[in-house]
Amino acid sequence: MSWLSDDALARLRSAASAPDLSGTRYRLIGEVGRGGMCTVFLADDPVLERRVALKVLDVPDTDGDLALRLAREAKILARLEHPGIAPVHDVGRLPDGRVFYAMQYVEGPRLDAFAATTRNLLDRLRVFQRIVEAVAFAHDRGILHRDLKPENVMVGPFGQVLVMDWGLAKALAGDEQRASPSSTPAGPHTGHGAVLGTPGYMSPEQARGEVSRLDVRSDVYALGAILRFLLKSDDVPRPLLAVCAQAMADDRDDRYPGALALNADVTRWLNGQRVDAYPESLLQKASRLYTRHKAAVWLIVTYLVVRGSILFFSRR
Numbered sequence: 001m002s003w004l005s006d007d008a009l010a011r012l013r014s015a016a017s018a019p020d021l022s023g024t025r026y027r028l029i030g031e032v033g034r035g036g037m038c039t040v041f042l043a044d045d046p047v048l049e050r051r052v053a054l055k056v057l058d059v060p061d062t063d064g065d066l067a068l069r070l071a072r073e074a075k076i077l078a079r080l081e082h083p084g085i086a087p088v089h090d091v092g093r094l095p096d097g098r099v100f101y102a103m104q105y106v107e108g109p110r111l112d113a114f115a116a117t118t119r120n121l122l123d124r125l126r127v128f129q130r131i132v133e134a135v136a137f138a139h140d141r142g143i144l145h146r147d148l149k150p151e152n153v154m155v156g157p158f159g160q161v162l163v164m165d166w167g168l169a170k171a172l173a174g175d176e177q178r179a180s181p182s183s184t185p186a187g188p189h190t191g192h193g194a195v196l197g198t199p200g201y202m203s204p205e206q207a208r209g210e211v212s213r214l215d216v217r218s219d220v221y222a223l224g225a226i227l228r229f230l231l232k233s234d235d236v237p238r239p240l241l242a243v244c245a246q247a248m249a250d251d252r253d254d255r256y257p258g259a260l261a262l263n264a265d266v267t268r269w270l271n272g273q274r275v276d277a278y279p280e281s282l283l284q285k286a287s288r289l290y291t292r293h294k295a296a297v298w299l300i301v302t303y304l305v306v307r308g309s310i311l312f313f314s315r316r
Contacts, residue, residue, distance in 0.1 A: 019056050020095050026054060026102065035165065037066050042105060045089075052089060053105040060097040067099045073167050074101035076143055084134025086154075086162050106162050111153035115230055124230045125270060129263055130161035132223055136259035138163075139216045144170045146214070148222035149201045150229055168196050172215060201225045204250050217252040220262055224248040224255075227266075239269050242278035 019041065021028050026043040032053060033040045041054045057070050077088045090102040109117075111127070118124060131153055135145060146168040154162045195202075195209045203221035205213045224247025231240055243265050249255045256262040269275050 019054070019098065019100070021054075023095050024092060026052065035167070038070065038167070043102070045102070051105045052102045053086075054100050054102050056094065056100040057098045069167060070099045070101070073169065076166055076169050077101075077103065080138055080141060080143065080166075082134055082137045083160075084130055084162055085138070085166075086164060104162075106154040106156060106160065106164070108154055108156040108160065110151055111155055111226070112150035112229075114155040115150065115232075119233075121231075121233075122270070125266060127155060127161050128223075128227055128230055129266060131163060131226065132259050132263040132266075134161070134163045135219055135223060136263065138169075139172070139219065139259060142172045144172060144214060144216065145219050145222070146170055146206065147197055147201075148219055148226060149198045150226060153226075170211075170214065203252065205252060213252075215252070216258050217255045220247050220255050220259060221249075221252075223259060223262055237269070239275040239278040240266075243269070243275060246277040 018028060018031075021043065025047050026045055029042040029044055029051070031039060032042050037059075038055050038057055041056060043052055043054045044050075045052050055070070057066055059066065071091065074088050074091045077085065081087065086104040086106055088101055088103050091100070093099055108114075111131075114127065115124060131148075135148065138145060143166075145163065145166060147165060148163070152163065152165040154160070154164055156162070195207060197206050199207070201222045203214075203218040206218050206221075224244050227240070227247065228244040231244065243262070246254065246265075247256055247262050256265070265275050265277055
């Protein structure tokens, strides 16, 4: 009896789960990644001559909760047309009944891998700001992400930053009709007590299963956790730590009121301005102003020294 290696078993499992794309316009290239209920495949679209990512439900579940969730995710993404959110190109069913949708294929590392190879703090913060802008856009369209984390952000080779995996997205209270019009079923709803998300990035109210209390400040908490992840180093500026602390406050009323307010504080730090989340002492304010205007300060000092020297020697 011969035993199969782990690699051989993995190849067999991959082949067994490969979707039958007959009847669709796509040609399978290979598997990209797996999630809780779906697998993402790389496929070729010969009609438009481009590669796409196919997100395919792992089980047929033709009329079940999972199929409704995936279809709803595709419809939510179709409404979020933003450079920081991967667009949906198509949605349909495979011959075996599994639901799938096709979206932009994003090349590049996930945010956690990007952070592992990028030590420059400014580069990390610029990527973070792109994430916040995409999330703020979704909030403006009445959608919460609810699963923001480094693994759900892709960083492309030409500066693209895309927020991915909107499978747990939820319409904000009062925006259900806006997010899911009458022609689009709202899909399954999650009641009180069901905890969905990722530990370490979920807000306290989300971790407690208080679904009815979730609002944009719940995503702000997750953004603060992402910022904290990006700031992992031995010498983090205190104002940025204060930004994280405010974004991740246990009481949602103590957090930033929205993603743009969080982004504004990060921008103020980048511009050498006072950060709202960090009360400054007089000495700290002077130090910040000196750092921001160092060249001008030294130019003035040099001018005064030279001017004083001229006056001193002219009177001798």
